[in-house]
Structure formats: structure tokens, C-alpha cells
Amino acid sequence: MVMDRGMVRRTVLAATLGAGVALGNMMPAAAQDDTIKVGILHSLSGTMAISETTLKDVMLMLIEEQNKKGGLLGKQLEAVVVDPASDWPLFAEKARELISQDKVAVVFGCWTSVSRKSVLPVFEELNSLLFYPVQYEGEESQRNIFYTGAAPNQQAIPAVDYLMDAEGVERWVLAGTDYVYPRTTNKILEAYLKAKGVAEEDIMINYTPFGHSDWQTIVSDIKAFGSAGKKTAVVSTINGDANVPFYKELGNQGIKAEDIPVVAFSVGEEELAGIDTGPLVGHLAAWNYFQSVEDPANEEFIATWKEFTGNPDRVTNDPMEAHVIGFNMWVKAVEKAGTTDPDAVIDAMIGVTVPNLTGGYSAMMPNHHITKPVLIGEIQDDGQFEVVWETPGLVPGDEWSDYLPDSKDLISDWRAPMSCGNFNVATGKCGGKGT
Amino acid sequence: MRILIQVVLATVLALAAISGAKAQDADLRDLINGLAVGGYSETEEQIAALAATGDPAVVPVLEALAEGDVYARKSDRMVFIAEKVGSTYTLTDPLTGETVDEVASGAIDKIKVNNRLRRAIRTALGALTLMSPDAGTRRAAAEAIFQSGDPDAIELIDAAIEQEQNPSIAKLMREARAAAVLNSDLSDEEKVAAIEVIKTRSGRDSLSLLIPLTEVEGPVGAAATAAVSAIEGELAMWDAAQNVWYGLSLGSVLLLAAIGLAITFGVMGVINMAHGEMVMIGAYTTFVVQEIIRSNAPWLFDSSLFIAIPLAFLVAGAVGVAIERGVIRFLYGRPLETLLATWGISLILQQAVRTIFGPTNQQVGTPSWMSGSFEIGLLQITYNRLAIIVFALIVFFLLMAFLKRTPFGLQMRAVTQNRQMASAMGIRTPWVDAMTFGLGSGIAGMAGVALSQIDNVSPNLGQSYIIDSFMVVVFGGVGNLWGTLVGAFTLGIANKFLEPYAGAVLGKILVLVFIILFIQKRPRGLFALRGRAIEA
Numbered sequence: 001m002v003m004d005r006g007m008v009r010r011t012v013l014a015a016t017l018g019a020g021v022a023l024g025n026m027m028p029a030a031a032q033d034d035t036i037k038v039g040i041l042h043s044l045s046g047t048m049a050i051s052e053t054t055l056k057d058v059m060l061m062l063i064e065e066q067n068k069k070g071g072l073l074g075k076q077l078e079a080v081v082v083d084p085a086s087d088w089p090l091f092a093e094k095a096r097e098l099i100s101q102d103k104v105a106v107v108f109g110c111w112t113s114v115s116r117k118s119v120l121p122v123f124e125e126l127n128s129l130l131f132y133p134v135q136y137e138g139e140e141s142q143r144n145i146f147y148t149g150a151a152p153n154q155q156a157i158p159a160v161d162y163l164m165d166a167e168g169v170e171r172w173v174l175a176g177t178d179y180v181y182p183r184t185t186n187k188i189l190e191a192y193l194k195a196k197g198v199a200e201e202d203i204m205i206n207y208t209p210f211g212h213s214d215w216q217t218i219v220s221d222i223k224a225f226g227s228a229g230k231k232t233a234v235v236s237t238i239n240g241d242a243n244v245p246f247y248k249e250l251g252n253q254g255i256k257a258e259d260i261p262v263v264a265f266s267v268g269e270e271e272l273a274g275i276d277t278g279p280l281v282g283h284l285a286a287w288n289y290f291q292s293v294e295d296p297a298n299e300e301f302i303a304t305w306k307e308f309t310g311n312p313d314r315v316t317n318d319p320m321e322a323h324v325i326g327f328n329m330w331v332k333a334v335e336k337a338g339t340t341d342p343d344a345v346i347d348a349m350i351g352v353t354v355p356n357l358t359g360g361y362s363a364m365m366p367n368h369h370i371t372k373p374v375l376i377g378e379i380q381d382d383g384q385f386e387v388v389w390e391t392p393g394l395v396p397g398d399e400w401s402d403y404l405p406d407s408k409d410l411i412s413d414w415r416a417p418m419s420c421g422n423f424n425v426a427t428g429k430c431g432g433k434g435t
Numbered sequence: 436m437r438i439l440i441q442v443v444l445a446t447v448l449a450l451a452a453i454s455g456a457k458a459q460d461a462d463l464r465d466l467i468n469g470l471a472v473g474g475y476s477e478t479e480e481q482i483a484a485l486a487a488t489g490d491p492a493v494v495p496v497l498e499a500l501a502e503g504d505v506y507a508r509k510s511d512r513m514v515f516i517a518e519k520v521g522s523t524y525t526l527t528d529p530l531t532g533e534t535v536d537e538v539a540s541g542a543i544d545k546i547k548v549n550n551r552l553r554r555a556i557r558t559a560l561g562a563l564t565l566m567s568p569d570a571g572t573r574r575a576a577a578e579a580i581f582q583s584g585d586p587d588a589i590e591l592i593d594a595a596i597e598q599e600q601n602p603s604i605a606k607l608m609r610e611a612r613a614a615a616v617l618n619s620d621l622s623d624e625e626k627v628a629a630i631e632v633i634k635t636r637s638g639r640d641s642l643s644l645l646i647p648l649t650e651v652e653g654p655v656g657a658a659a660t661a662a663v664s665a666i667e668g669e670l671a672m673w674d675a676a677q678n679v680w681y682g683l684s685l686g687s688v689l690l691l692a693a694i695g696l697a698i699t700f701g702v703m704g705v706i707n708m709a710h711g712e713m714v715m716i717g718a719y720t721t722f723v724v725q726e727i728i729r730s731n732a733p734w735l736f737d738s739s740l741f742i743a744i745p746l747a748f749l750v751a752g753a754v755g756v757a758i759e760r761g762v763i764r765f766l767y768g769r770p771l772e773t774l775l776a777t778w779g780i781s782l783i784l785q786q787a788v789r790t791i792f793g794p795t796n797q798q799v800g801t802p803s804w805m806s807g808s809f810e811i812g813l814l815q816i817t818y819n820r821l822a823i824i825v826f827a828l829i830v831f832f833l834l835m836a837f838l839k840r841t842p843f844g845l846q847m848r849a850v851t852q853n854r855q856m857a858s859a860m861g862i863r864t865p866w867v868d869a870m871t872f873g874l875g876s877g878i879a880g881m882a883g884v885a886l887s888q889i890d891n892v893s894p895n896l897g898q899s900y901i902i903d904s905f906m907v908v909v910f911g912g913v914g915n916l917w918g919t920l921v922g923a924f925t926l927g928i929a930n931k932f933l934e935p936y937a938g939a940v941l942g943k944i945l946v947l948v949f950i951i952l953f954i955q956k957r958p959r960g961l962f963a964l965r966g967r968a969i970e971a
Contacts, residue, residue, distance in 0.1 A: 045786055047895050049794040167550060178940050208939040211899045213890045214688070216681040216820070217934045224670075227639035229647035241899075244796060244891045252808060252817040258554045259582070274796025274891060281503075282550045378549060380503065388475075388549040 035078040036340055038063055039098035041109025041119070046086025051240055052111050054270060055133060056081060058320045059108050061308040062327045072334055080104055088118045095119040099126045105340035106131070106330055108323060113137060113180050120145065127342050131330065133322035135265060137184035141399040141412035141421035146349060147369045148326040149319060150288055151397035152188050156235070158374040159263050159286035160189060162389050163233045164196070167261060171202045171232040173222050178207040182237035185265070189235060191403040202230065212242045215249040223253065226260045234262040243267050244274050257282025257378070268317035272383045280379045288358070288372040289321035290385040295359040315383070321357050328354040329364055350415060360394060367412035369397025460530055463488065467496055467529050468514045470546055471507035478546065479555050486559030494563050496529035501556045506543040508536070517543060558583035565595040574604050580611040584644065586619035610636050614644055627658045634662040637669050638813055673813040678931050684820040686927025687827035688889070690920060691882035692900040693907035694831060697919040698875030701908050702851050705763055705872070706774045709781040710904060711897025713876040716754055717747035717883020718892045719788060722797045737802040740884055747880040755876020759869045781897070789894045799887040823885050830881060831920055838916070847871050910950050912960030922961055
């Protein structure tokens with residue numbers, strides 16, 4: 001047979017593809033019986049890769065560690081990694097692929113709220129489990145989703161309380177990136193501050209686009225707002241990428257933490273890795289975990305992480321701890337249920353308690369949120385945080401904020417008789433606002 | 436500066452150690468050991484007690500405390516200044532400055548400080564160092580007292596003003612005294628006089644002192660109200676100047692980002708979606724240069740950017756030439772395909788950088804000469820922004836000169852104006868194309884060096900500039916470098932005047948709408964090229 005070069009190429013291509021497809025089809029069939037598959041749905045490319053890649057790595061590490069301990073239910077765990085590429089609709093497609101094609105038992109993933117909202121109907125429809133590890137705006141509770149990050153009452157509200165009590169702040173700048181998490185959080189904070197007697201003119205709200213890099217005007221506005229003779233603080237819900245230029249500008253314009261402290265909800269050890277933190281010492285962040293917390297469990301985790309990544313400079317952060325907690329909870333629930341069947345695991349999840357990395361325990365509550373300690377840390381010149389305050393006990397996550405008129409009557413309880421994510425205590429009916 | 440202060444303090448400390456009585460030292464030692472007792476509020480009381488001794492010997496320990504370098508030894512709860520050397524800590528006696536011990540990190544507890552303690556320390560240090568022989572230290576001390584307005588410091592300040600020779604520091608001290616007077620319970624006449632002193636200082640921090648007083652009844656309130664309105668009037672004037680400055684600074688960033696595109700898109704007509712990635716490559720080159728300098732030649736750090744600029748030009752330029760030779764030359768005259776191909780290249784480059792360097796931000800340090808700011812009147816000018824404006828203008832004029840005055844510039848203009856004719860005259864047009872694209876990319880790489888100083892160095896760096904760059908080039912007029920210059924600064928200033936009123940989000944939208952309307956009216960931008968080149 002005579003072939004031209006193009007044809008040869010096409011044939012080879014087709015053969016390779018065929019083999020690939022065949023392999024792809026065969027692998028799960030062979031593997032299905034002796035492994036449990038764990039889906040990892042984090043962006044490895046695009047804008048969110050900066051934050052999410054680390055979470056993929058930490059999941060791989062946890063799965064490897066679990067397999068070293070003998071796996072789960074006598075089977076080995078197998079990670080299935082997909083890349084939704086920071087593209088929200090693609091998150092839903094990839095979630096569908098993980099659940100129906102790869103038949104994963106559970107998915108760990110998402111970072112932004114919009115990606116979570118995008119996959120939510122898929123998990124509901126195909127009845128699978130998602131562990132969501134990032135602090136978020138609340139106002140949601142869904143049967144198939146377990147929220148291991150902080151709800152607003154586990155981060156924002158205690159931070160504001162700290163500033164009021166310890167720093168005597170009377171004037172507030174709420175600065176955020178223009179999307180759902182900052183807007184909802186600021187709405188809750190504004191209502192909370194007003195309830196605490198802060199006057200309208202003592203609150204300044206400012207939104208900036210994603211990736212905003214020219215902070216000169218806003219920083220000088222903050223400076224002007226702070227010169228009214230009252231102690232002023234900035235509550236920042238500025239998202240990842242825009243933070244570095246924001247903090248650089250603060251340093252350049254000489255805003256010191258002693259004068260106008262900035263407390264951030266989205267700035268962790270990873271974000272600080274790209275900045276010289278010398279001028280930022282004393283600015284704050286509120287999280288449920290800091291790498292600097294001295295606890296044997298944390299030290300072991302950090303050592304394992306550095307060994308796993310092969311990089312002694314890698315840092316750990318709060319969403320990573322959330323995945324550790326979520327993964328351990330899932331393992332425990334599966335052991336309790338004796339199966340990976342979604343319905344059984346979802347029921348077994350509630351009440352599961354595992355140690356967190358800061359020396360306490362986290363329990364999964366009926367509203368699918370967990371209990372966490374709230375820590376306030378000050379930035380140090382080595383890029384780490386030092387805890388200056390923490391809540392005396394654990395704070396249970398409150399999904400429906402008590403400070404918003406729409407949601408103050410709603411509660412969520414996924415246990416058997418009620419089984420409702422938005423039960424309205426005023427009307428006594430399931431199905432208030434939201435999903 | 437810090438080293439100077441430390442040297443001076445060490446001298447002061449040494450003198451104090453010689454002259455000070457032993458018994459007094461023992462008392463001080465007890466006070467210092469007290470820092471380790473209890474929580475933040477106990478430590479704060481102890482700082483006040485140390486400050487009350489008025490003994491300059493306590494200055495080093497307070498400074499170290501503010502830096503977080505003070506530790507308590509677990510075995511005997513003695514407090515030391517500790518410095519981390521390798522994996523152990525060297526303990527220094529806070530009074531004598533002698534090295535006492537070397538311990539593992541487990542044997543000592545850090546005395547934690549928070550913002551409140553840092554403020555207390557700043558105030559305490561202000562009172563203690565007012566008489567320091569070093570002018571800079573005295574200036575900082577006066578500034579610290581102005582910020583704290585601690586009425587207990589009035590007597591100290593009075594004594595310091597008497598002795599002060601330097602008129603500008605004396606003025607600062609009088610202002611600090613006035614601030615302290617306003618917080619004291621002295622008579623109204625004293626306070627009104629103090630308000631007059633503070634009024635001459637202008638600036639935001641005077642406002643924050645005076646605004647609360649406007650609500651006071653009587654002459655103090657009236658004087659404060661008058662002073663506030665005077666200062667606010669002055670500030671309003673400076674605000675306009677500040678907006679222009681911010682606009683120039685934003686404009687220079689836009690100019691830097693767009694100027695390379697003005698070559699590849701403006702002159703060559705290639706819709707280069709990978710332009711932003713050239714900027715990113717320049718920024719990563721800076722990062723690599725700094726890493727090498729950090730590990731091999733730390734003394735070169737302050738000139739790292741000057742080393743990075745030519746390297747970034749070469750690296751980004753080489754990548755540009757490779758892209759032109761490898762992809763774009765097959766697609767001339769097919770804009771849609773060029774757009775898609777370069778978009779693909781941009782994704783490939785981003786992912787390549789992500790794989791090599793990791794997805795997280797890389798830290799690019801700021802050389803010391805680019806940090807900080809200075810003031811002209813009430814206008815605060817940061818050195819890094821000033822440097823970027825100067826750099827952008829230098830790049831622009833060098834490029835102009837290159838195009839107008841060199842043989843290659845001539846060939847380049849010839850090829851872009853009339854390819855056939857240029858070819859007929861013996862110019863190697865494919866070579867000129869490659870070099871032109873390389874030039875545009877190289878300039879983008881140089882922009883990356885500057886942008887690494889103000890933005891994230893991450894694989895996404897380029898994406899945030901690509902839209903703005905196209906906007907500037909289209910608005911300024913395709914094919915005209917002057918248009919790019921004027922376009923960049925116009926958009927920068929317009930944006931900054933809109934931002935305070937409309938907010939950052941709406942401001943950006945308004946600028947976009949304006950450009951769309953402008954392009955409807957003048958499709959070829961501000962400075963339209965005339966002649967046959969456009970029709971070709």
C-alpha cells in the first residue's frame with residue numbers, strides 16, 4: 001500500500017488515539033474493584049491555579065499517606081485529578097466527568113464561590129459528595145456538600161470584634177474585590193457594625209475589579225478616611241492576585257499597622273510568599289489555622305508536606321488544613337458506614353469528629369459546616385503570622401447569617417426527620433430563601 | 436539609617452553602663468525581666484514603667500522588643516535580646532550588650548508584641564530619645580510624640596526644644612508639643628495656641644488631631660473648626676495635583692505595557708495576544724537575576740534591575756523572534772488565524788512558566804533606592820512610581836531614536852510601509868520582520884522588569900495588561916508611537932480623575948465606553964497615519 005506522508009501521520013495518530021481510548025476504558029474496569037477513587041477538582045491552569053494547585057498537591061499527599069496506613073476498607077485509594085482551568089462552566093463538566101465516568105466516591109475541590117455554585121447542581125443530580133475547603137460568604141447549605149472552610153461567623157465577625165475590643169477601632173473601611181464573597185461578607189459586616197452602633201459615615205465600602213493593580217488612589221483614600229481623629233481599620237476581602245500590589249502600595253505610602261491596621265480574610269502564608277513583609281509587620285489576618293501554630297500535629301503535617309513537595313520553603317495555609325480535616329472526616333465516615341455509598345456516607349458524616357492541626361477537634365455539624373477555632377494573626381517579617389488572639393473555644397459555622405434580614409430566620413439540619421438546608425423557623429416550613 | 440541609630444544607641448548604652456550605678460542596673464534588670472510576666476496588658480504596663488525610668492539604657496531592649504527579638508529564658512525567666520544564628524539563638528544581655536548564652540529554640544519563649552504594644556513602645560522610645568545626639572533619632576522621636584500626643588511628654592519636649600539647634604527638628608518638636616497640649620488638661624489659651632501651631636503643619640495627621648476638637652464648646656472648638664477648614668482647603672488643592680501624579684504614574688505603566696505592542700501590532704499589524712506573556716517573561720527574568728544575585732553576589736542587589744533590563748530584553752526578544760519564525764510568518768495577512776495562534780502561544784507560555792517556576796507568586800525584591808517616598812508640599816511621591824515614569828519615558832525616546840536614526844529603523848519603516856518596494860531595494864524583508872517582532876517583544880520584556888516592582892510576578896501577570904495595551908494602541912492611533920504616548924497618559928489621568936467619584940470598577944467601564952465612542956468618531960485613533968501605508 002502506498003501512503004503519502006499526511007496519511008501515515010493520520011493513521012499513526014488514529015492508532016495512538018485508539019490505543020489511548022482503549023487503555024482509558026480498560027484501566028478503570030480493571031481497577032474498579034480494588035481501589036476507591038477520590039476526585040480532585042482544582043484548577044491547575046488559569047488565574048486560580050496560583051491558589052488551587054497547592055490544594056491538589058495536599059490531597060495527593062493525604063491519599064498517599066492513607067494508602068501507607070493500609071488504605072480504606074481494605075482497598076487502596078486512587079486519586080483522579082482533573083483540571084477545570086479556572087473556567088466556571090468547565091467545573092460543572094469536569095465534576096460530571098468525575099462522577100459518572102470515573103465513578104469517584106467523593107470529590108475534593110473548588111475554590112471560588114462561583115465554581116462551587118457551578119458544580120452544585122451536578123452533585124445534587126448525580127448524588128455524590130463534595131468537600132469545599134475555602135472560607136466563603138455563607139448563605140448556603142446543600143445536602144451533597146460539606147463546607148470545611150470558615151463561614152462568616154468563623155472569620156469575619158470575630159476579626160471585627162477583635163479590632164473593636166483590642167484596638168479600639170471606631171471607623172471602618174470595607175475593601176473588597178467585586179464579586180459575591182466580598183459583597184455578601186461586607187453586607188453582613190455592615191449590618192453587624194451598625195448593630196454595634198457604628199454610624200453610617202464611619203463605614204466606607206470600596207470595591208475593585210479582579211486583579212486590580214493600581215492601588216494609589218484607594219490607598220490614599222483610605223489614608224484620608226483614617227484622618228478624622230478616630231481609630232481606623234481596613235477590613236480586606238481583596239482576592240488573591242490583587243493583594244500583592246495592594247500591600248506594596250500600603251508599604252510605599254507608609255501606612256503602618258500601628259496607625260491603620262488591615263485585617264485580611266483572603267491573605268495567607270501562600271499570598272505573602274510573593275512580598276517582602278518587612279513594611280507589613282503588624283497587619284492582620286483572620287483564619288482558623290496558621291502555619292506558625294505550635295502543635296505536634298501541625299509540626300508533623302508541615303514536615304510531611306515539605307518532604308512530599310521536596311521543597312523546604314513551601315508553606316502551609318488554612319484551606320490546606322480544611323482539606324486535611326475534610327479528608328480525615330470522610331475517611332472516618334466511610335469506616336463508620338462501611339461503604340462508600342453516597343447516601344450512607346452523607347448520613348454517617350454528621351457528628352464525625354477529627355483532630356484539627358491547631359490542637360483541638362473539629363466536628364461535622366448537622367448543617368454540613370464544621371466547628372473551628374478562630375485565630376487572629378499578625379504578619380511577621382519572615383512572612384509568617386503570629387497568633388495574637390484566639391477564640392476561647394470552638395465556633396460552630398453558621399451558614400445563614402443572623403445579621404441579614406433575609407436569612408436570620410433560616411436554619412439548616414440534614415438529619416433524618418428535617419433534612420432541610422433552609423428551614424424557616426418563623427413559618428415552620430422548609431424552603432425559605434436560597435437553594 | 437537603622438545601623439546608625441544602633442551605633443549611636445550602643446554608644447549611649449556604653450556610657451550609661453560606665454556611669455550608671457550598679458544598684459540602679461539591678462532595678463532596671465528587674466523591670467526588664469518583668470516584660471515576660473503575664474499577657475499583653477502586663478507587658479504594656481511594664482513598658483510604661485521602663486519608659487518612666489527615663490534611662491537611655493532601656494532603649495535597646497525596647498527597640499528589640501518592637502522587632503520581636505526579645506525572649507525569656509525558660510529556666511530562670513530572665514529576659515534577653517536573642518538573635519537567631521543557624522538553628523540556635525544567641526542571647527545578649529539587654530543592659531550590658533554582652534553575649535551571655537547560646538541556646539536552642541526550645542529553651543526560650545518569645546515575648547510577643549501586637550500593634551498596641553508597638554504603639555506603646557513607639558511612644559516610650561519617643562520620650563527616651565528626644566535628647567539623642569543623632570538628628571535622625573530626634574526627628575523620629577518628635578514624630579512619635581506627635582503621633583501619640585502623650586501629655587506626660589510636655590516637660591521633656593520643652594527641655595528638648597530649648598537645646599535643639601536644628602530649626603526643622605525644633606519645628607517638629609513644637610508641633611509634637613502642641614499635639615501633647617491638645618490631649619492635656621491645660622488652659623484653653625494654651626490649646627488655642629497649640630491649634631495655631633498644628634494648623635501650620637497641614638497634612639492629614641493634623642486633621643485627625645483637630646477634627647475631634649471641632650465638637651468642643653468655646654474658643655478651642657472655634658479655633659479648631661477654623662483650622663480644619665483651612666487645612667481642608669489646602670488639601671483639596673493638593674488632591675488635584677495628586678490625581679495628576681497618580682494619572683501620570685498609571686499612564687507610564689500603560690505606556691510601558693503598550694509600547695512593545697505599538698511595534699508588533701501598531702507597526703507590523705500582527706494581533707499579538709501573547710504580548711502580555713512577553714511582559715511576564717521579562718518579570719521572571721528579573722526574578723531569576725535576583726535569585727542568582729542573592730545567592731552569589733548579594734552586594735549587587737541594588738543594581739539587580741539594571742542587570743535585568745538588558746537580559747529581559749534579550750530573553751523576551753529571543754522568544755519573540757522564535758515565535759515570529761516558528762508561527763507568525765506563516766500567517767501574515769490572516770489576522771483571525773494570527774489572533775488564535777498567538778492566543779494559543781500565550782496559553783502555552785503561561786503553562787510553561789507555571790510548570791517551571793510553580794503557580795505561586797515569586798518574590799521580586801525592591802532595591803533600596805526604589806523604596807519609600809518623599810513629599811513635595813502635601814504631595815507624596817513614591818520612589819518606585821517615579822522611577823517607572825522616568826524609565827517609561829527613556830524607553831520611549833530611545834525607541835523613537837532607534838526607529839528614526841538607525842539603518843535598521845529605516846529598513847523597518849520601509850518594510851512596513853511598502854513591502855514590495857523595500858524588497859526590490861534589496862532589503863531582506865523576512866529578516867526585518869523577525870527583528871521587528873523581536874524588538875517589540877524585547878521592549879515588552881523590559882516593561883516586565885518595571886512591572887515586577889509593582890505587581891505580582893505570577894504566570895498570570897501578562898493577562899492583566901493585554902487588554903489595556905490594545906486599548907492604548909488603538910486609542911492612540913495604530914502605527915504611531917506618539918499616539919501611544921499621548922494615549923497612555925490621557926487614559927491614565929482620565930482614569931485617576933474618575934476613580935474617586937465613580938469607584939475603580941465603574942471608572943474602568945466609563946473609560947472603555949469612552950474609547951468605544953471615540954473610535955466611532957475617529958476610527959484611526961488620536962493620531963491617524965496618513966498615506967498609502969494604511970490602504971496597503
